[in-house]
Amino acid sequence: MELQKKLEILSAAAKYDVSCSSSGSNxxxxxxxxxxxxxxxxxxxxxxxxxxxxxxxxxxxxxxxYDCAYCVNRLSxxxxxxxxxxxxxxxxxxxxYRRNYIEGLFLSSSIIKDPNxxxxxxxxSVRILREEYNFNGYIHLKAIPGADLSLIEASGKLVDRxxxxxxxxxxxxxxxxxxxxxxxxxxxxxxFVNSKIVETKDNRRFFKSSSxxxxxxxxxxLIVGATPDHDLKILRxxxxxxxxxxxKRVYYSAYVPVxxxxxxxxxxxxxxxxxxxxxxxxxxxRFYGFSSSELLDxxxxxFDTDFDPKCSWALRNINLFPVDxxxxxxxxLLRIPGVGVRSARKIITARxxxxxxxxxxxxxxxxxxxxxxxxxxxxxxYSSIGLDEMQIREVLADKSRKSHDNWEQLSIFTNMVELPxxxxxxxxxxxxI
Amino acid sequence: xxxxxxxxSFEGLLTSIYEAYYRRETPNHIFPYNYIQQSLIxxxxxxxTNLEKASKVYESIHRKISYxxxxxxxxxxxxxxxxxxxxxxxxxxxxxxxxxEIDLHLSEDNVLAIHTAAKKVTREAHLMLGLLxxxxxxxxxxxxxxxxDHNITTLISSHFVNRFSxxxxxxxxxxxxxxxxxxxxxxxxxxxxxxxxxxxxxxxDNYEKLWKNYFTNICITERINPKQQKNYxxxxxxxxxxEKQL
Ligand code: SF4
Numbered sequence: 001m002e003l004q005k006k007l008e009i010l011s012a013a014a015k016y017d018v019s020c021s022s023s024g025s026n027x028x029x030x031x032x033x034x035x036x037x038x039x040x041x042x043x044x045x046x047x048x049x050x051x052x053x054x055x056x057x058x059x060x061x062x063x064x065x066y067d068c069a070y071c072v073n074r075l076s077x078x079x080x081x082x083x084x085x086x087x088x089x090x091x092x093x094x095x096x097y098r099r100n101y102i103e104g105l106f107l108s109s110s111i112i113k114d115p116n117x118x119x120x121x122x123x124x125s126v127r128i129l130r131e132e133y134n135f136n137g138y139i140h141l142k143a144i145p146g147a148d149l150s151l152i153e154a155s156g157k158l159v160d161r162x163x164x165x166x167x168x169x170x171x172x173x174x175x176x177x178x179x180x181x182x183x184x185x186x187x188x189x190x191x192f193v194n195s196k197i198v199e200t201k202d203n204r205r206f207f208k209s210s211s212x213x214x215x216x217x218x219x220x221x222l223i224v225g226a227t228p229d230h231d232l233k234i235l236r237x238x239x240x241x242x243x244x245x246x247x248k249r250v251y252y253s254a255y256v257p258v259x260x261x262x263x264x265x266x267x268x269x270x271x272x273x274x275x276x277x278x279x280x281x282x283x284x285x286r287f288y289g290f291s292s293s294e295l296l297d298x299x300x301x302x303f304d305t306d307f308d309p310k311c312s313w314a315l316r317n318i319n320l321f322p323v324d325x326x327x328x329x330x331x332x333l334l335r336i337p338g339v340g341v342r343s344a345r346k347i348i349t350a351r352x353x354x355x356x357x358x359x360x361x362x363x364x365x366x367x368x369x370x371x372x373x374x375x376x377x378x379x380x381x382y383s384s385i386g387l388d389e390m391q392i393r394e395v396l397a398d399k400s401r402k403s404h405d406n407w408e409q410l411s412i413f414t415n416m417v418e419l420p421x422x423x424x425x426x427x428x429x430x431x432x433i
Numbered sequence: 434x435x436x437x438x439x440x441x442s443f444e445g446l447l448t449s450i451y452e453a454y455y456r457r458e459t460p461n462h463i464f465p466y467n468y469i470q471q472s473l474i475x476x477x478x479x480x481x482t483n484l485e486k487a488s489k490v491y492e493s494i495h496r497k498i499s500y501x502x503x504x505x506x507x508x509x510x511x512x513x514x515x516x517x518x519x520x521x522x523x524x525x526x527x528x529x530x531x532x533x534e535i536d537l538h539l540s541e542d543n544v545l546a547i548h549t550a551a552k553k554v555t556r557e558a559h560l561m562l563g564l565l566x567x568x569x570x571x572x573x574x575x576x577x578x579x580x581x582d583h584n585i586t587t588l589i590s591s592h593f594v595n596r597f598s599x600x601x602x603x604x605x606x607x608x609x610x611x612x613x614x615x616x617x618x619x620x621x622x623x624x625x626x627x628x629x630x631x632x633x634x635x636x637x638d639n640y641e642k643l644w645k646n647y648f649t650n651i652c653i654t655e656r657i658n659p660k661q662q663k664n665y666x667x668x669x670x671x672x673x674x675x676e677k678q679l
Pocket of ligand 1: 068071074110
């Protein structure tokens, strides 16, 4: 098969993967070598659907021996198939890189023959890049559950990021929809990769020259809404993965209900808003110092549709407000609805030379639509309604309902999270339609 | 009214600032020599670039204000925005009074203007790290053309020196007829004419075709969103994007 044709099939098959980030690593170039990776991440283009292109995102093959109910590439699905050789993968990467099309490679794969054979091919592709072509750009590699740990370890020494997909929030779900996979099989290599990352970091403190292992960390992806699990369960799982497995990112992907498999739920629309709330809550766990138990509990096991998770939390804890913009610490500023990391930092900086009033906040470019209900500046409260939970609820909920179709734009997180689109999920979960 | 005319180099601008302090005068404008709109009523003073004076100003910004202020001034200068020179002068005057806390005074107009200009420059530079496209010439030189809004060629070059250290490459600003040339050892900046290079452009590069193919296939066609695409990647940059050529 011609290279053009292979690229067509194997990039189209990979486009549904939501993670695309190239940040978090700063691999230096070697003498006479090619490339480096920049810690802040660089986008090289934006596709016609508006999504950033940073990495050459391809599958090594889309031939699969498994038959996961929610996947395009499942054995029983009738789609065109192709396989790259490791040299083809390496050659494409190098030549795209030299022309400055990409930051590097994101290589994933279906399971061809068996997990070990697949992992060997993946390893060989990155080995050629690193060892034969002296390539120092970014590489994100999917690890294959069930492959020998020695293969995963050897690959981990070569790549910047590795990911294993947890797929579904519960083991029961896996049993039902992806019977060839087990939670244990996924967690085992994940914990192995984490222990290697930790061990290597320790070693590097003493021996600067000791080799690296997955320096940009591990990530995973799971499907939301294909099983009856609550948000609470998902958020606890993520929290556990961040804490227990040191993951860098958990990606969420809303399930789209267009399959006739009786084990999949029959709902009319993909739970996009739910997925969005999970991204917001995930953000709060990682950067805002929240814990899952503050955001949800057995009595409220799912996120509110009208309010983002931080706003819900603030409304339930209205006794902690209003917050004095000129006095409270960074941690508390971050807990004000509508105030993000950037705004909180700006406030901290600007108030060092001047007591801030409401106009100053506007000048600093801080969005006050929600925040105004929760703050005072120089002892003054600026919203026309009092600090009353029910009244604030009403005003904010009304706003949110009016713009429900537009909820993506409303959010302060939109720019920081690559949200998978509706079609992403349609295509990836139920095959081409 | 007094106008200063300088040679448009950064050293020239710093010399002008030195003169303004030394002569205790506040010029109305500081223009590059080739600036056309000169008024007959004003008196124009030619400032001869003097490296010694320039480095005195450089040092005192660094010592008496901050390294950050120096960076801000350099980036703002590269913006080539109208009258940015005078704003730089005013920013520095305030800076010499306030010292290193100058950049906290975000509600001062001149401080805000410098930050805005500097941000425009660093933002475009960051964008170009991704959007610059190299074409492989027959003699194995990788050649990139572009027309940036701001004068960012020196700014972005170090990134490519590190990244493509085993490649011969040229980054060519067609708007300013200016280029960075890298020979696997060092990077030099030079004025350059367009014609010479164009003659050897290879239009049959298979990888360009593969890239266009990839660009088409990675897109989810049902979700076309030109607005968002143009938002992130303004259309004025498309002329030089391989994937946007037919
Ligand atoms: S999810 Fe992976 S293993 Fe399951 S069918 Fe799809 S490609 Fe194969």
